[in-house]
Amino acid sequence: MTEADGLLGDAAPGAADPSAAPGGLLDVLGVAAVVLNAEGRISLWSPQAEELFGYTAGEALGRSAIYLLIEEQHREQVTSLFAQVMAGCGAWAGVFPVRHKDGSTRLAEFRNMRLEDEHGHLYALGIASDRATLQRVERDLALSMRLVSQSPMGLAVMDTDLRYVLVNPALERINGLPAEQHLGRRVGEVLSFLDADATESAMRRVLADGVPRLNQFTTGRTAADPDTEHAWRVSFYRLEDASGQVIGLATSVVDVTEQLQAAAAAVRTRRRLALIADASARIGTSLDLEVTARELADIVVPEFADIVAVDVLDSVLGGTQPHDDGDTASFRALAVKTAYPTPAVRAADPVGELASYDATRLVTQSARSARPVLVSRVRESDLARIARDAEAATLLKEAGLHSYLAVPLIARGEVLGVLDLKRARNQQPFDHDDQVLAVELAARAAVSIDNARWYQRQRRAVLTLQRHLLPSEPAHRPGLEIAYRYQPAAATDEAGGDWFDVIPLPGEQTALVVGDVMGSGINAAATMGQLRIAARTLAALGLEPDAVLAQLDDIAVGLDGAMATCVFAVYDPHLLRCRMATAGHLPPVLTRPGHVPELLDLPTGAPLGVGGVPFETIEFHLGISDELVLYTDGLVETRDQDIDARLQALTDLLSNPRRPLEETCDLLLGALRHRDDHDDVALLIARTRHMQSGHEP
Structure with missing residues (x-):
């Protein structure tokens, strides 16, 4: 510890003038002044001396100091010391017991020196202070100095x-x-x-x-x-x-740097935990690749990064094994997002476009090595390894890119793509902790992306199978105009069981079939294919509708408990007669020109697969331009409305003025179906018309 010319630096620059107020140290010490003449008698007695020794000036002046203040056993020693001072042998300082007026003895510290006046008379000046007070001050000063210095x-x-x-x-x-x-x-x-x-x-x-x-x-x-x-x-x-x-x-x-850093680290930890929790709740809400990628981008921007791109390997999207020559990788950006308008967005790969990059590109290195790539502080030489080309590098530089992090998207041991993160306006560079968090987010998102990938692959397989099993283009039939639609369910695991068919029969008759296999997915699609083939075979034998359904019931029983509803109708254009039977299916709608559409009142029967339940054929007349609307329950059943209300909505739509059948199909599907409906639907509409002579177009 260093002081400048005393405790408060009187000689320091800008110090006060000589008339400044005194300090209080001497007052604290209580210094007393006493002057003795050559005979040792008291000539001067200060007020502090009165306070220290108890005697007033009147009681002390003129008296021998030795006899007034010194105990008898010390007088000889004091007399000798007094003589030395008066003889000019130097000043004397020390501690001596002194007698107080009250009879007690106290230790006092003395400084004694000889004085000489203008007449040559000699005196002794004694400066004294209470020893206990001095010790206390010394202790306080020493303690203060220690505390300050240490x-x-x-x-x-x-x-x-x-x-x-x-x-x-x-x-x-x-x-x-x-x-x-x-x-x-x-x-x-x-x-x-x-x-x-x-x-x-x-x-x-x-x-x-x-x-x-x-x-x-x-x-x-x-x-x-x-x-x-x-x-x-x-x-x-x-x-x-x-x-x-x-x-x-x-x-x-x-x-407080460490405390501040610790507090900041705690805040970052809480934010990261909140980010992970948020990611768990928000990523993977849909089995859609693009939606899942956007959900990941929404999580990390702006909380974690200023610019983000979710790039997936094209081989992953195509469902093929990647051709890895170690030099290039092909990506498609599924999502790109920025925290604010920035030129960096133009540097990103356009969403949906294919881009191939060589091994110098950091995103390629991350995908090939299955490891994060961190560039805490981006230098100009790094831009060429981050950007897709020179123009993109210029845009990133203009945007202020200063930190970069690429993290592989890994699910079930397979690299699906790369999470590409950049910071520009956020001045904190990516660090190791950020890398750990990004890896955690990428891992969670990768599982959802992989689920969405497999979902889409399975969905394509189911739809491919089902469309292959359905008639691609029903033949034109005598005396009938036909339109149809098939719409899959929104989810893969809820598609696959509905079908329709138009079957040519002898005598220019036509069988119309609509069915719905209970269950979903590939198994339901396969069961549907078997029942459809069986129905075509049985219809070709000339069996009545109820007999066809009975045979289909036996077949369904043999298919490991498969169950299905079905409506089977046979139309004879020469007799304008329709024979129909149903197996647990919703009633078809009959529309006649000038009449209100009606739900056919048919014996519903039990679903196929129950086994041993009889079915009944109903025969009715159809006039020219009458329409039969056959459909599966996916058209009318919902989870939040009563089936009677939905059937009423169907008939209300059909009561509108007549329109082409294709338009009628679009009207019904557009009005009654929703994009996220959980069931597929088959719709078949047949309108009777006059038989034409010769070849039926």
């Missing part, structure tokens, strides 16, 4: 002109400057990173009003550690002497 807290004392007069070692270490470079200078002259005007203004307010300013927060870089941003809490409080006179300002400085 304190881990930076401490400084400044005079009333706000110049350093004392700096402890801790503050030297904090500021990276020795005490000598502080003393006599103002704060702004020593610590250039501070706002000196604001700091000195706060100090002057403390000097003026005496109200401490505690825990003022400030940050900066000092000579002690110029590469690291530090944070401190600084306090100012006024110093006063025993009489209340303002003598300066004390300041304490505590480096």
Whole structure:
């Protein structure tokens, strides 16, 4: 610890003039002055002496000091010491027991020296103080000095002109400057990173009003550690002497960088945990690749990155094994998002387009190595490895890209693609902790992307199988105009069981079939194919509808408990007669020109696969231009409406003025179906017409 010319630096630059008020140290010590003449009698007696020894001036003046103050056993020693001082042998200092007026004995510390007046008369000056008081002051001073010098807290004392007069070692270490470079200078002259005007203004307010300013927060870089941003809490409080006179300002400085970093780390940890929890809830809500990719992008922007791209290997999307020559990789961007408008968005690969990159590209390296690639601080030379071409590199530079992170999307041991992350406006570079978090997010998202990939693959397989099993183009039939539709369900596991068929029969008759296998997926599609083939075979035998259904019932029983509903109708265009039977199916709708559409009242029967239940054929007449509307329950059944209300909606739609059958199909599907419906639907509409002579078109 260093002081400048005394505790508060009277000789420091800007010190007060010689008439400044005295300090209070002597008052604290209670120094007494006593003058003895050559015979040892008391000639002068100060008020402090009266306070120290108990005798008034009147009681002490003119009396022998030895006999007044010294116990008998010490008088000879004191007389000898007095003689030495008076003989000019030097001053004497020491501690001696002194008798107080009250009869007690006290230790007093003396400083004695010889004085000589203008007449050559000799005197002895004694300066005394209570030893106990001196010891207390010495202890307090020593303790204070120890506390200041050994304190881990930076401490400084400044005079009333706000110049350093004392700096402890801790503050030297904090500021990276020795005490000598502080003393006599103002704060702004020593610590250039501070706002000196604001700091000195706060100090002057403390000097003026005496109200401490505690825990003022400030940050900066000092000579002690110029590469690291530090944070401190600084306090100012006024110093006063025993009489209340303002003598300066004390300041304490505590480096709170570690605490601040720990608090910031805790905040980051909470945010990361919240981000992971948010990702778990928001990613994978749909078995759609593009939606899942957008959900991932929405999670990381803007909380984690300024710019994000979700790039998936084209081989993954195509369902083929990747051709890995070690040099290139082909990607398709499924999602690109930015936190704000930026030229960087034009540098990203357009969503949906195929892009191939060689092994120098960081995204390729991440995919090939199945490891993250981190570039904490992007240099200009790095841009060529990040951007797809020179133009994109220029755009990224213009956008202020300064940190980059590529993380592979890995699910079930397979690399599906890469999560591409960039920071520009966010000034914090990606670090190891960010990499760990990005890997966790990518892992969670990759599972959802993989699920969506397999879902789409399975969906394509189911739809391919089902469309292969359905008639591609029903033949034109005599006396009938036919239109049909098939719409799969929104979900793969709910598609596959509905079918329709138009079967040519002898005598220009036509069988119309609509069925719905209970269950879904590939198994339902396969069962549907078997029942459809069986129905065509049985119809060709000329069996009545109820007999066909009975045979199909037996077949369904043999298919491991498969069950299905079905409506089977045979139309004879020469007799304008229709024979129909149903197996647990919803009633067809009959529309006649000039009449209200009606649901046919048919014996419903039991579904196919129940076994041993009889079916019944109903015969009815059809006029020219009458329409039969056959459908599966996916057209009318919903989870939130009563089936009777939905059937009424169907008949209401059919009561509108007649339109072409293709338009009628589109009308029914558009009005009754929703994009996310959970069941597939088969729709078949047949309108009777006049038989034409010769070849039927």
